[in-house]
Amino acid sequence: MKCFSRYLPYIFRPPNTILSSSCHTEADIISTVEFNHTGELLATGDKGGRVVIFQREQEVLVEEQTPDVVLGSILRVLKFSLPSLQSKNQVHRRGEYNVYSTFQSHEPEFDYLKSLEIEEKINKIRWLPQQNAAYFLLSTNDKTVKLWKVSERDKRPEGYNLKDEEGRLRDPATITTLRVPVLRPMDLMVEATPRRVFANAHTYHINSISVNSDYETYMSADDLRINLWNFEITNQSFNIVDIKPANMEELTEVITAAEFHPHHCNTFVYSSSKGTIRLCDMRASALCDRHTKFFEEPEDPSNRSFFSEIISSISDVKFSHSGRYIMTRDYLTVKVWDLNMENRPIETYQVHDYLRSKLCSLYENDCIFDKFECVWNGSDSVIMTGSYNNFFRMFDRNTKRDVTLEASRENSKPRAILKPRKVCVGGKRRKDEISVDSLDFSKKILHTAWHPSENIIAVAATNNLYIFQDKVN
Amino acid sequence: MFARGLKRKYGDQEEGVEGFSTVPSYSLQRQSLLDMSLVKLQLCHMLVEPNLCRSVLIANTVRQIQEEMSRDGVWHGMAPQNAERAPIDRLVSTEILCRTARAADGEHPTPELEDGSLQISASELPIVSSAQGQRSPQSSLWEMDSPQENRGSFHKSLDHIFETLENKNPSSVEDLFSDVDSSYYDLDTVLTGMMSGTKPSLCSGLDGFTAATPPPSSTCKSDLTELDHVVEILVET
Numbered sequence: 260m261k262c263f264s265r266y267l268p269y270i271f272r273p274p275n276t277i278l279s280s281s282c283h284t285e286a287d288i289i290s291t292v293e294f295n296h297t298g299e300l301l302a303t304g305d306k307g308g309r310v311v312i313f314q315r316e317q318e319v320l321v322e323e324q325t326p327d328v329v330l331g332s333i334l335r336v337l338k339f340s341l342p343s344l345q346s347k348n349q350v351h352r353r354g355e356y357n358v359y360s361t362f363q364s365h366e367p368e369f370d371y372l373k374s375l376e377i378e379e380k381i382n383k384i385r386w387l388p389q390q391n392a393a394y395f396l397l398s399t400n401d402k403t404v405k406l407w408k409v410s411e412r413d414k415r416p417e418g419y420n421l422k423d424e425e426g427r428l429r430d431p432a433t434i435t436t437l438r439v440p441v442l443r444p445m446d447l448m449v450e451a452t453p454r455r456v457f458a459n460a461h462t463y464h465i466n467s468i469s470v471n472s473d474y475e476t477y478m479s480a481d482d483l484r485i486n487l488w489n490f491e492i493t494n495q496s497f498n499i500v501d502i503k504p505a506n507m508e509e510l511t512e513v514i515t516a517a518e519f520h521p522h523h524c525n526t527f528v529y530s531s532s533k534g535t536i537r538l539c540d541m542r543a544s545a546l547c548d549r550h551t552k553f554f555e556e557p558e559d560p561s562n563r564s565f566f567s568e569i570i571s572s573i574s575d576v577k578f579s580h581s582g583r584y585i586m587t588r589d590y591l592t593v594k595v596w597d598l599n600m601e602n603r604p605i606e607t608y609q610v611h612d613y614l615r616s617k618l619c620s621l622y623e624n625d626c627i628f629d630k631f632e633c634v635w636n637g638s639d640s641v642i643m644t645g646s647y648n649n650f651f652r653m654f655d656r657n658t659k660r661d662v663t664l665e666a667s668r669e670n671s672k673p674r675a676i677l678k679p680r681k682v683c684v685g686g687k688r689r690k691d692e693i694s695v696d697s698l699d700f701s702k703k704i705l706h707t708a709w710h711p712s713e714n715i716i717a718v719a720a721t722n723n724l725y726i727f728q729d730k731v732n
Numbered sequence: 733m734f735a736r737g738l739k740r741k742y743g744d745q746e747e748g749v750e751g752f753s754t755v756p757s758y759s760l761q762r763q764s765l766l767d768m769s770l771v772k773l774q775l776c777h778m779l780v781e782p783n784l785c786r787s788v789l790i791a792n793t794v795r796q797i798q799e800e801m802s803r804d805g806v807w808h809g810m811a812p813q814n815a816e817r818a819p820i821d822r823l824v825s826t827e828i829l830c831r832t833a834r835a836a837d838g839e840h841p842t843p844e845l846e847d848g849s850l851q852i853s854a855s856e857l858p859i860v861s862s863a864q865g866q867r868s869p870q871s872s873l874w875e876m877d878s879p880q881e882n883r884g885s886f887h888k889s890l891d892h893i894f895e896t897l898e899n900k901n902p903s904s905v906e907d908l909f910s911d912v913d914s915s916y917y918d919l920d921t922v923l924t925g926m927m928s929g930t931k932p933s934l935c936s937g938l939d940g941f942t943a944a945t946p947p948p949s950s951t952c953k954s955d956l957t958e959l960d961h962v963v964e965i966l967v968e969t
Contacts (some may be wrong), residue, residue: 463784
């Protein structure tokens with residue numbers, strides 16, 4: 260195929276990495292990626308507990324363009340449908356992302372009661388909508404959620420009476436005159452301060468956090484419980500879901516992901532390891548153990564194996580921006596569900612079905628337990644998820660076309676256009692195809708993010724972050 | 733469905749070494765999957781709290797296998813003997829199950845397995861015994877007691893593997909290969925087929941990683957008749 264993807268890669272690596280392309284420190288593995296609500300900022304968390312925030316340049320280009328050029332140019336071969344986002348004469352910013360702030364969010368801890376380490380790995384980052392000049396985000400490890408304030412300082416007071424310019428105290432006897440300190444401009448400094456620490460509320464490992472649309476509350480979900488917090492109160496939370504059985508020997512199902520509805524602040528969903536999704540309404544009762552809706556697809560008896568349950572376990576659940584649909588990711592597929600229909604998904608997309616015959620060895624090397632995430636684009640017309648060998652996949656819901664792309668340094672020089680990849684499942688392997696057996700299962704793309712309104716995607720490949728932009732021309 | 737537990741005559745099977753490169757029989761695969769799962773449950777990282785989701789999924793798989801084995805009547809129940817040895821046996825089985833193509837390259841599998849598996853046991857021993865030395869990891873997870881029952885049962889079947897391996901008597905070697913299932917099955921296809929009750933098709937695609945199977949592991953089957961007697965004694969009915 261001659262048509263290429265019009266994505267341009269910009270490759271970023273978090274600072275303080277000491278490595279070549281082949282080896283890396285464990286702490287630099289990116290564990291979460293998230294754009295903020297305007298897309299101006301992109302946050303990444305890593306296994307070492309660090310958060311790195313990128314900011315988009317303010318470069319502004321005024322370009323007249325017709326709508327079909329914008330999204331039609333993403334992948335000419337796929338012929339995406341027209342977006343409803345942009346109109347003619349739109350001011351189009353094509354800025355690049357630069358490092359804005361880096362801070363250590365979580366430190367490793369030791370639980371003395373259980374004699375176990377608590378990892379500092381950042382499991383999730385979620386931004387709050389911007390309400391003033393500062394930015395706020397939630398970051399969490401296995402046990403503790405923190406609210407961080409990221410603010411800029413570009414002025415500083417000068418002319419103190421009791422301190423000199425370096426901050427040293429002056430001898431009061433040497434002061435002969437008094438002056439009023441004034442604010443003078445300084446080099447821009449971005450500082451991150453922890454504003455709230457929400458601790459000691461989770462016995463099990465936190466897998467999800469979600470900010471409510473009321474902007475006053477958020478929820479944190481671990482394997483067995485979901486808690487509701489108020490941003491202002493750190494010493495207590497409400498337990499809204501508890502699936503822990505009285506007898507732990509009867510435990511067969513855990514919570515894998517949870518999210519609030521984007522518009523209805525009383526509604527949330529959570530997914531389970533048995534491939535089910537429950538939608539709950541907090542108005543119904545204080546403890547939402549009885550779901551309002553229950554989404555489950557009947558099992559396909561012809562595909563049944565000992566691994567059926569494991570591969571049906573949902574690793575991620577995301578509401579569409581419209582709030583009408585939810586998307587779930589299990590090991591081999593991505594499914595789109597209509598909230599109004601509980602008995603089966605409306606769309607199912609195969610991510611890497613060629614792995615179905617490899618499940619035994621993937622079980623042996625634990626890859627079958629990898630938790631892939633999935634994301635919507637801004638208009639809910641395209642969905643994206645990761646795979647192995649640094650491949651990631653995009654599915655256009657309208658045209659039903661899909662593409663496999665690769666995030667790797669060797670294959671994408673900056674400003675080069677990404678070439679679609681193909682996995683050969685048997686028989687003759689064509690020139691550019693990769694056979695299933697040569698896939699590198701250590702190179703997995705678990706975390707991706709899509710800009711809220713533009714065609715900019717962030718892809719985390721182990722310790723490297725790739726940002727691809729749609730080239731408009 | 734082929735009849736399990738019946739010895740087939742030597743003359744019935746394909747000649748010579750060709751039979752050795754076949755995929756293991758369904759019951760052996762299932763057994764090995766069970767063993768692998770139990771190893772996974774036990775050998776988790778004890779410094780950091782184990783991933784509960786992963787543990788639950790593995791435990792559910794174990795339960796599923798146990799249920800099926802009970803339905804098939806091959807589940808042995810409690811046999812609390814020599815639990816220390818069991819983990820070593822499990823590791824042998826894991827190696828058998830996920831054997832890569834390297835072992836299938838024309839080498840005679842029997843002696844290789846004998847050396848290889850015992851070497852594996854030896855090298856794995858320190859790791860296993862340290863895991864074993866702590867209180868049962870199973871209870872540290874969330875107090876499931878069913879794997880405790882497992883330990884005795886597959887120990888029983890795998891013990892026979894060891895006995896046969898150590899016995900290098902040629903006549904017993906014949907014994908080992910006497911009822912090797914010569915069908916070509918893909919591991920997962922077999923399991924899938926079995927689960928759904930349909931007859932799996934022959935030659936349904938040899939998977940690279942399941943290409944080789946060491947025949948000595950079929951002692952599971954060859955001794956099954958003896959096992960049945962033992963089972964009747966052991967099973968508390």
